[in-house]
Amino acid sequence: MSNFFGIDHVQLAAPKGSEEKARLFFGEILGMEEISKPSNLAKRGGVWFQCGNHQLHIGIQDDFQAAKKAHPAFHVKNLSRLKETLVKNHISIKEDEPLEGAIRFYADDPFGNRIEFLQRME
Numbered sequence: 001m002s003n004f005f006g007i008d009h010v011q012l013a014a015p016k017g018s019e020e021k022a023r024l025f026f027g028e029i030l031g032m033e034e035i036s037k038p039s040n041l042a043k044r045g046g047v048w049f050q051c052g053n054h055q056l057h058i059g060i061q062d063d064f065q066a067a068k069k070a071h072p073a074f075h076v077k078n079l080s081r082l083k084e085t086l087v088k089n090h091i092s093i094k095e096d097e098p099l100e101g102a103i104r105f106y107a108d109d110p111f112g113n114r115i116e117f118l119q120r121m122e
Helices: 019-029 079-088
Strands: 009-014 033-035 047-051 054-060 073-075 102-108 114-120
Touching: 009 019, 019 033, 019 047, 019 054, 079 102, 079 114
Parallel strands: 009 054, 073 114
Antiparallel strands: 033 047, 047 054, 102 114
């Protein structure tokens, strides 16, 4: 019997001083709600967001390199509306091989990290 029952948060790395770009992309464009970091961790920089029942942590990394293959996949309710929002904000969409039972696409965050967005078809 497994002791695991879910994922608490996903962390993406970002370069030093990029918190405002993270707020613009994840908060304003994607519509995630920013949440407060614990005071003992706030000194590290970065910014956290609520994403459904989970959290997305944008952590500052001194020797930052974008994740080009590893990625989170965000489950969304209306993928076509999200795609329109991203395109309107000049964010490139990357289509990929079909995934049975879902529609999906990829985009890069402002730091070059790969992100997948998908909607399960019911």
